[in-house]
Amino acid sequence: MADSEEVELEARLEEQDSFEPPASFVEQANVADPAIYDEFDAKWPDCWERAATMLDWDDDYETVLDDSTPPFYEWFTGGSLNVSTNCLDRHLDERGDEVAIEWVGEPVDEANRSITYRELHREVNEFAAALREIGVGEDDVVTMYMPMVPELPVAMLACARIGAPHSVVFAGFSAGALATRMNAADSEYLVTCDGYYRRGDPLDHLGKANDGLADVGHETETVVVDRLGPNGDDFGHDLADAHHGYADLVAAHEGAEIAPVSRDAEDMLFLMYTSGTTGEPKGVKHTTGGYLSWVTWTSHAVLDIKPEDTYFCAADLGWITGHSYIVYGPLSLGTTTMMYEGTPDHPDYDRLWQIVEEYGATQLYTAPTAIRAFMKWGEEFPARHDLSSLRLLGTVGEPINPRAWKWYYTHIGDEECPVVDTWWQTETGGMVVTTLPGIGRMKPGSAGPPLPGADAQVVDTVGESVEAGRAGYLTVQKPWPGMLRTLYDNDERFVEEYWAEYSDTDSSDPDDWVYSPEDGAKVDTDGYITVLGRVDDVLNVSGHRLGTMEIESAIVGVDGVAEAAVVGGDHELKGEAVHAYVISEDDQNETEALRRRIVQAVEDEIGPIARPERVVLTGDLPKTRSGKIMRRLLENVSDGEPLGDTSTLRNPEIVEEIQRRAVE
Ligand code: WT7
Numbered sequence: 001m002a003d004s005e006e007v008e009l010e011a012r013l014e015e016q017d018s019f020e021p022p023a024s025f026v027e028q029a030n031v032a033d034p035a036i037y038d039e040f041d042a043k044w045p046d047c048w049e050r051a052a053t054m055l056d057w058d059d060d061y062e063t064v065l066d067d068s069t070p071p072f073y074e075w076f077t078g079g080s081l082n083v084s085t086n087c088l089d090r091h092l093d094e095r096g097d098e099v100a101i102e103w104v105g106e107p108v109d110e111a112n113r114s115i116t117y118r119e120l121h122r123e124v125n126e127f128a129a130a131l132r133e134i135g136v137g138e139d140d141v142v143t144m145y146m147p148m149v150p151e152l153p154v155a156m157l158a159c160a161r162i163g164a165p166h167s168v169v170f171a172g173f174s175a176g177a178l179a180t181r182m183n184a185a186d187s188e189y190l191v192t193c194d195g196y197y198r199r200g201d202p203l204d205h206l207g208k209a210n211d212g213l214a215d216v217g218h219e220t221e222t223v224v225v226d227r228l229g230p231n232g233d234d235f236g237h238d239l240a241d242a243h244h245g246y247a248d249l250v251a252a253h254e255g256a257e258i259a260p261v262s263r264d265a266e267d268m269l270f271l272m273y274t275s276g277t278t279g280e281p282k283g284v285k286h287t288t289g290g291y292l293s294w295v296t297w298t299s300h301a302v303l304d305i306k307p308e309d310t311y312f313c314a315a316d317l318g319w320i321t322g323h324s325y326i327v328y329g330p331l332s333l334g335t336t337t338m339m340y341e342g343t344p345d346h347p348d349y350d351r352l353w354q355i356v357e358e359y360g361a362t363q364l365y366t367a368p369t370a371i372r373a374f375m376k377w378g379e380e381f382p383a384r385h386d387l388s389s390l391r392l393l394g395t396v397g398e399p400i401n402p403r404a405w406k407w408y409y410t411h412i413g414d415e416e417c418p419v420v421d422t423w424w425q426t427e428t429g430g431m432v433v434t435t436l437p438g439i440g441r442m443k444p445g446s447a448g449p450p451l452p453g454a455d456a457q458v459v460d461t462v463g464e465s466v467e468a469g470r471a472g473y474l475t476v477q478k479p480w481p482g483m484l485r486t487l488y489d490n491d492e493r494f495v496e497e498y499w500a501e502y503s504d505t506d507s508s509d510p511d512d513w514v515y516s517p518e519d520g521a522k523v524d525t526d527g528y529i530t531v532l533g534r535v536d537d538v539l540n541v542s543g544h545r546l547g548t549m550e551i552e553s554a555i556v557g558v559d560g561v562a563e564a565a566v567v568g569g570d571h572e573l574k575g576e577a578v579h580a581y582v583i584s585e586d587d588q589n590e591t592e593a594l595r596r597r598i599v600q601a602v603e604d605e606i607g608p609i610a611r612p613e614r615v616v617l618t619g620d621l622p623k624t625r626s627g628k629i630m631r632r633l634l635e636n637v638s639d640g641e642p643l644g645d646t647s648t649l650r651n652p653e654i655v656e657e658i659q660r661r662a663v664e
Helices: 003-015 023-028 035-043 046-052 083-087 089-095 117-133 151-162 175-184 206-214 229-235 246-252 289-301 320-332 351-359 368-377 402-412 491-498 548-556 591-605 631-638 653-662
Strands: 063-066 074-077 099-104 113-116 142-145 166-168 189-193 195-198 201-204 221-225 268-274 282-287 310-313 336-340 363-366 392-396 419-422 456-459 471-476 519-523 529-534 538-541 544-547 561-571 575-584 614-618
Touching (some): 003 402, 035 046, 046 063, 046 289, 074 289, 083 151, 083 289, 099 117, 099 351, 117 246, 142 151, 151 268, 175 591, 189 206, 201 206, 206 229, 310 351, 336 351, 368 402, 392 402, 456 519, 529 538, 538 575, 544 548, 548 561, 548 575, 575 591, 575 631, 591 614, 614 653
Parallel strands (some): 166 268, 189 221, 310 336, 310 363, 363 392, 392 419, 575 614
Antiparallel strands (some): 063 074, 099 113, 195 201, 456 471, 519 529, 561 575
16 A cells, blocks of 8 residues: 555544444344344343254253342253254254364464364264263363363363363463362363474473372373374473373274263353452353353354354463354354464464465454554555455454554454454353444444343442443443353352442342442443453453462562562553562562562463563562552552552652662
8 A cells, every 4th residue: 555545544544433334244244133232121031042042952941041049140941952062963964074173283384174073073072982981970170281272172072072061271371370270170180282382393281281280189180182293202201101192092982972961051061260369260160051052142143153154263272262252152153163273473473364364264353462463563464465355353352442443444354344342251251242243333442332131331339320431340230141150169259259349249139239340441422331451450461361469479489579569560562561569578689580580480380471571679568557558559650650649658758769660
């Protein structure tokens, strides 16, 4: 594009603050009639049958919603189904030879895999038989600690087939994080792999898995996928030693057929550990009927997935986005879902665009942090490729700034694709706030109205709706099928963390119960919700949730550290970066060495994603008279902002010292 044209385009986009869905998209959209909003309101909660009837049930449900004991809601009670049947078996007749998973390895010379529904069904059955052989029974939690390899969705679906809940731990997490999660879930089974590729180099993964297993307090059985082939030997692991080899197990059950276990709608499908405000991660429990209905419906209505699509979500299966919108939603709809093993900058900054072009991807769903990186790398990279197969773009994970939204809309979507900015959480199971792409005007930076039938509202501290334009707290006022059911083994914490804020917890009237996601938000006169960010002590680093307490507890474990406070500092690409303010014991001289030990401890206990970008060593932290650390002040220091009122501090003089040290 000529420079002057470019400038004009930029200027026009800069001014435009809302966009109509492209007509070419609307014409073919899965959901295009605005009447759906009123219809769902009028028929609530029966409107959710619209989602449930997209599934194949073994036994029909009797009740759509049982709300007799809030907040322990039950959906589609009396019904039973199997998730692997819904994601595989029911597609075999018509789509058995169509591709279920297009797997793209990171190395450019990799033998990529196109796995058809029939092939996936076969391998899932074989691995389900293998899991049974090593002792996995119904309701046993199987942990998976794996990168983006095809055996991960196979293992998830194999678990679903035999009614064993899975708990996937992000491969980038540390050995310690794996052990914590296996211990918390009493999980006796682990599926992992030898290693994987990052930016061209093989990484040792089994070493980390073994270190984690050493800290698991009970007997375990482990299955190891040989991802690296001969390269794996480089790390000196003997794959046959002590663990089961994945390929051998599957080969031993060649052609096995495992009858899918019919699960109650409310039976657990999986656990997903996520960060909260304490050091202990929370085991978010999702169930079978409500969850699968929710992700199937939202994949259809929001991502506009059709069976003939090649849908590409660039998230990792270690997070909820990968569960809901790489595996369960798309496969339930019988489409082709892509899995890319690597990073978007290997071997060059155009890797994703090369994949989109090569496979003719029809949707792309990614995070603002990635979009900001694409923007920084430059529009010449997407411009190298034909991206005209794309029909829809999506973002998730954190607020997207209007500039990044418009860049995505223009340089990736060529102004022909609607952009859905989808707000949701690990706990919500799937999307809750977003425009419907065939219906709603898009406003860059604002996620949109709540989905039909979802009752998201912005309220003030006492739970009253705020006026348009005023900031408040996001809430969800009515239950929805995809919601978490509880925290694993901890109903009390479930009520405390998500409901206590705005509910009358003594009441058994569901109208007195309000879900609190801990996000700040505002709403405009059209009812569009703009999510402002977390209001608890949880950071959002590159779209990943990290608890400040977890990081602090890793830091205070370091010799020479007396106390630590972690806050989020503004970061151009990551959204937020981890900044640690640390009181060292007896004002250490070897500050560099201490800083290094602190960074290392965080990597060891949580993983490289939590690595502090800045470690400020200080003699004291700003505290109120009651001894509470004023994190807000530290955030201001991090972002170089004015401090505001420091008069409530016990030690106001310390702030200047910290400011001085922060720039050292
Ligand atoms: C938190 C949930 C949902 C899967 C990925 C993250 C933030 C999520 C948006 C959005 C603004 C968003 C919220 C939320 N968030 N989507 N579209 N706009 N903020 O899942 O790790 O459970 O984190 O991510 O703060 O509470 P998660």
